Amino acid sequence: MLNVTEMLEEIKNSPYREIEICAPHTGRVNFAAIQQGSKVEGPHGLWKEKPGTLLCTLDRERNPKPIAAVEKGELCLLHSELEGCFVEAGTRLAVIRHLLTRDEVQAAILKKALHLFTAPERAKYYFVPEIDKKVRTSGSQSVTVKDGMELFIMSRMKREVPLVYTGPAGLIYAVYFTHTSNVDAEQPLIGVCPPDQLAAIQEVIMRVQTEWTEQG
Amino acid sequence: MGKSNKESNVAPAGGLIDVSSHKVLVANRGEIAMRIMRACVKLGVAFTAIFTKEDTASGHVRLAKELGGEKNLYRVSSYHDANELMAVADDAECTAVHPGYGFFAEDFRFARRVSKRDRKLIFIGPSWKIIRELGDKINTKRLARSLNVPTVPGSDRPIYDEMEAERIARTVFDFQVQQGIKRPLVLVKASAGGGGMGIEEVYDIDNFRSVYRRIRNYAMRQFKDEGVLIEQRITDFNHLEVQIVSDRSGKNPVHFGTRNCSIQSTGLQKRLEVAPGFSPDEINYSFDARKVLDDIVHYSLTMARKVGYDNVGTWEWIVTHDGSPFLMEVNTRIQVENGVSARIASVKGEGGVDLLAEQIRIGLGEPLGYNQQDIAFNGVGIEYRLIAEDPDNRFTPWAGLIERFGWQEKPWLTMHTHVPTDVPYEIPTEFDPNLALAIVWGENIEQAKDRGRLFLDSLELKGCKKTGGELKSNVAFLRQKTAGILQF
CATH class of the missing domain: 3.40.50.20 (Rossmann fold)
Known part of the structure; x- marks a missing residue:
């Protein structure tokens, strides 16, 4: 049985996550009027439609790409020595110290509570078209999976093969992959909640909602 | 040179x-x-x-x-x-x-x-206009037909409409029935694809729609273009190529001979290439193989001259069992297998031809500096594509850690590989699991085959998967196929 109190205490002892902001592609860096130690905002608004605090712009082929903070936090490192330099893809530009939100804590605990179906190979994953349509229109929790169900398309090295779900029947409670990124072998693809554990999972959610105080 | x-x-x-x-x-x-x-x-x-x-x-x-x-x-x-x-x-x-x-x-x-x-x-x-003209399989077909160069029957542009696709497929089926072909076949392929990816055969017109949809969806996911080509599938053929080289003048293309690329995976991807394309002096063919080689070289050079081709390129041919050649497509680029042609060639009596150096040199504007009479060919070259894959399971790619990779150096062997031989190497899943190209030279077919087998037998290739399981490779497949090279 999951000890939610213990897990919450553990997270409370170290409630931060350090987020590296790296150059998504090559380009010339121009930092915004921001300094190390500054507070930054992540994307906000009802639909997260407003971008986070501008950190820098990356100019490539006359296209300035704004690089914004992806989460709220404190700018604990800023590589201002790169100002005006042409940088390679993947170059570290800044580090944000981010205090975990209630939703993040909930997701972290749920990951331990749900049945995780993992990737057998490093590959890109897609839901099969009919499931994909359902997830897009009604959300993942509208899909019930069962053992032996053809659920994914695994795509690697330009080849696609169907992948069958194995595990307990239940609702897809969480989806941990996107179509655009590779998933490493043994990393979770989905979190499934069997019907007999639905009450326990909802209990976890309620506990986090009430016991985790969101920082303003 | x-x-x-x-x-x-x-x-x-x-x-x-x-x-x-x-x-x-x-x-x-x-x-x-x-x-x-x-x-x-x-x-x-x-x-x-x-x-x-x-x-x-x-x-x-x-x-x-x-x-x-x-x-x-x-x-x-x-x-x-x-x-x-x-x-x-x-x-x-x-x-x-x-x-x-x-x-x-x-x-x-x-x-x-x-x-x-x-x-x-x-x-x-080549210049962008030539890539546009010949890179489009349809334009190539039209150009070829205008020069009386034979081409494969089928659609003359990418198809985006299911009804139209089915109509063309029916026409191609009917055409084959009229030709007396007992088992007509239609090939459905992603227009934007290449290298044998996104191709399926249809045996029965009733299955056409499902195959069409599958290829269309695959093409959309992989190439962001759902255009599909429909062609007659010619079975029992050899896949030949003509290597063309031409400088920026576009006026004096030369050829570096022919290659036979018929040994392929089930997904129609090349696995073993041989230069020259046929060997009429050593093998008996049911058709005039010398004439076929001369014809495809002549057709390729005719097209190259017509468009003013100005770099390296490959004309790809299907040769049927009765010795009829059909132009498949033109690859307006250097190909993986260029080295096997270079290996049997010499220019002005000098071996060690490097087609990549030639491509760069003429690409930067140097004149070619020699003509067809200066190019000679000697012996037989075999190129093995060493790939981490499982030939027993439809050539499924294998990804994992290459722990040991080594071979014995020989004067008749050239290896091209990006896989380190001194440290383990994790195959990235973002790309095909190609490990190396091994080019073996022999004075004649038998010597080339003997050397090829010697190389494959002495090859050290070991690896494992994090989740368990040993390396799968196509070495045994290549060894088995060596016996029948250049035979039709």
Whole structure:
């Protein structure tokens, strides 16, 4: 049985996550009027439609790409020595110290509570078209999976093969992959909640909602 | 030839081109990037290389550091991002771009952009207009037909409409029935695909729609273009190629012989190539093989002259059991298997032909400097594509850790590989699991086959998967197929 109190205490002892902001592609860096130690905002608004605090712009082929903070936090490192330099893809530009939100804590605990179906190979994953349509229109929790169900398309090295779900029947409670990124072998693809554990999972959610105080 | 010495810089027509003033962006990865870098060094041309995060351990990264230094190596987000390539080319002050094969090699928009932007670069490949003309399989077909060059029956443009696709498929089926073909077959292929990817056969018109939809969806996911081609599937054929080389004048194309690429995977991807394409002196064919080789060379050169072809390129042919050739397509780029043609060739009596160096040299504007009479061929070359895959399971790619990789050096063996031999190497899943190209030369077919088997038997190749399971490779498949090379 999951000890939610213990897990919450553990997270409370170290409630931060350090987020590296790296150059998504090559380009010339121009930092915004921001300094190390500054507070930054992540994307906000009802639909997260407003971008986070501008950190820098990356100019490539006359296209300035704004690089914004992806989460709220404190700018604990800023590589201002790169100002005006042409940088390679993947170059570290800044580090944000981010205090975990209630939703993040909930997701972290749920990951331990749900049945995780993992990737057998490093590959890109897609839901099969009919499931994909359902997830897009009604959300993942509208899909019930069962053992032996053809659920994914695994795509690697330009080849696609169907992948069958194995595990307990239940609702897809969480989806941990996107179509655009590779998933490493043994990393979770989905979190499934069997019907007999639905009450326990909802209990976890309620506990986090009430016991985790969101920082303003 | 193939060197940037003063003699080779002097054009027969009197023009003087200094290739050593150029710097080439090597816009590719793996073994082809390594061959381009080595060709640049041979020519005295500077270069800049690129790599992605997934390729950090690739041999091409190591070689770039060794030959060009850290400053001439850039990490980019993707080999598919033209903006990345242009930005790096500008920062590194490159004057030319070599696309290798795959990626942008046959993208006329990229070639056009490279040569028309404010800071112009030389695209080391045919001019963009030629890529556009011949890269389009339909234009190629039309051009070929206008020159009385035989082509495969089928659609003459990408099809986006299901009803139209089915109508064409029915016509191609009916055509084969009228021809007396007992088991008519239609090929459905992704128009934007290549290298044998996104191709399926249809045996029964009733199954056409489901195959069409599958290929269309696959094409959309992989190539962002759901256009599909429908063609007659010719079975029982040999796949031959003609290697063409022509300088920027476009007036004097020469050929570097023929190749036979008939040994392929179930997904129609080449696995073993042999030069020359047939061997009428050593093998009996049911048709006049010498005439077929002469015909396809003649047709290829005729088309190359017609369009003013101005770099390296390959004309791909289907040759049926009765010795009828059909033009399949033109690859307006250097091909993986160029080395096997070079291996049996000499120019003005000198061996060691390097078609990549030739491509760069003429791409930068040097005249070819020799004609067809200066090119001679000797012996038989076999190229083995060593790949981590499972031939017993429809050639499924295998990804994992290569723990040991080694072979015995021989004067008749040339190896091209980006897989390190001194440290373990994790195959990145973002790319095909190609491990190496091994080119074996023999004075005749039997010697080439004996040497090929000797090489394969002495090869050390071991690996494992994190989740368990030993390396799967096509070595046994290649060994088994060696016995029947060049036989029809």
